[in-house]
Amino acid sequence: DVKVTQSSRYLVKRTGEKVFLECVQDMDHENMFWYRQDPGLGLRLIYFSYDVKMKEKGDIPEGYSVSREKKERFSLILESASTNQTSMYLCASSWTNLNTEAFFGQGTRLTVV
Amino acid sequence: TQLLEQSPQFLSIQEGENLTVYCNSSSVFSSLQWYRQEPGEGPVLLVTVVTGGEVKKLKRLTFQFGDARKDSSLHITAAQPGDTGLYLCAGAERGGSYIPTFGRGTSLIVHP
Numbered sequence: 725d726v727k728v729t730q731s732s733r734y735l736v737k738r739t740g741e742k743v744f745l746e747c748v749q750d751m752d753h754e755n756m757f758w759y760r761q762d763p764g765l766g767l768r769l770i771y772f773s774y775d776v777k778m779k780e781k782g783d784i785p786e787g788y789s790v791s792r793e794k795k796e797r798f799s800l801i802l803e804s805a806s807t808n809q810t811s812m813y814l815c816a817s818s819w820t821n822l823n824t825e826a827f828f829g830q831g832t833r834l835t836v837v
Numbered sequence: 838t839q840l841l842e843q844s845p846q847f848l849s850i851q852e853g854e855n856l857t858v859y860c861n862s863s864s865v866f867s868s869l870q871w872y873r874q875e876p877g878e879g880p881v882l883l884v885t886v887v888t889g890g891e892v893k894k895l896k897r898l899t900f901q902f903g904d905a906r907k908d909s910s911l912h913i914t915a916a917q918p919g920d921t922g923l924y925l926c927a928g929a930e931r932g933g934s935y936i937p938t939f940g941r942g943t944s945l946i947v948h949p
Contacts, residue, residue, distance in 0.1 A: 728879075733877075755935060755936075757936070757937075759939075764941070765941070766925075766939055766940065766941035766942060767880075767925070767939040769936065769938075772936060774935075782936075814879050814880070816879075818935070818937070820935050821935065823867070823868045823870075823885050823887065824867070824868060824870065824927070824928060824929040824935055824936070824937040825870055825882055825885055826870070826880075826882070826927070826937050827882065828872075828879030828880050828881070829879050830878055830879050831877065831878060831879045833877070
């Protein structure tokens with residue numbers, strides 16, 4: 725079975741802190757994604773990566789950065805956390821094909837106070 | 838404007854009832870996926886439909902891809918409380934994109 729693991733289920737951080745969310749997948753997928761999910765807004769793409777050290781902005785990249793130093797690991801960084809970044813963060817991975825089947829981690833519920 | 842429109846947004850039914858949720862777009866898709874997400878968890882892939890007109894069954898769930906590959910439906914027969922969750926459709930527009938775009942989901946509650 726494909727496994728995507730996010731480092732934390734729940735996080736509480738203070739405004740202004742630098743926050744790291746880690747994601748690891750074990751299926752040798754080329755593509756990795758970070759989404760945030762908010763009530764009424766659905767899943768919105770923050771960043772994605774199609775190869776090691778490659779990254780592309782998604783729909784809402786402001787306030788975030790990413791790092792992909794190894795194929796299996798994709799990190800999301802909140803440079804200076806703000807309360808409007810309180811959300812559910814979902815990491816996903818997939819192969820590069822037109823079926824776009826994505827496999828998700830369990831999610832990280834981040835609260836910024 | 839949402840690329841994938843899901844309806845209804847919310848559905849609250851009794852155990853044993855049937856239901857259908859819809860996923861519509863004006864765009865043509867190479868494929869569409871359906872996911873189910875339980876509270877506090879990540880979405881889990883249920884099925885992928887690829888061919889226009891395709892019908893796939895997963896126990897009491899029936900998935901259909903429209904002939905023109907612009908829409909899809911999910912029908913649940915004799916719903917059970919274990920079917921409760923958020924149902925999401927996703928896909929990438931035909932043209933080579935591999936980045937899935939998600940609908941906003943249908944939140945289903947099945948009461949015992």
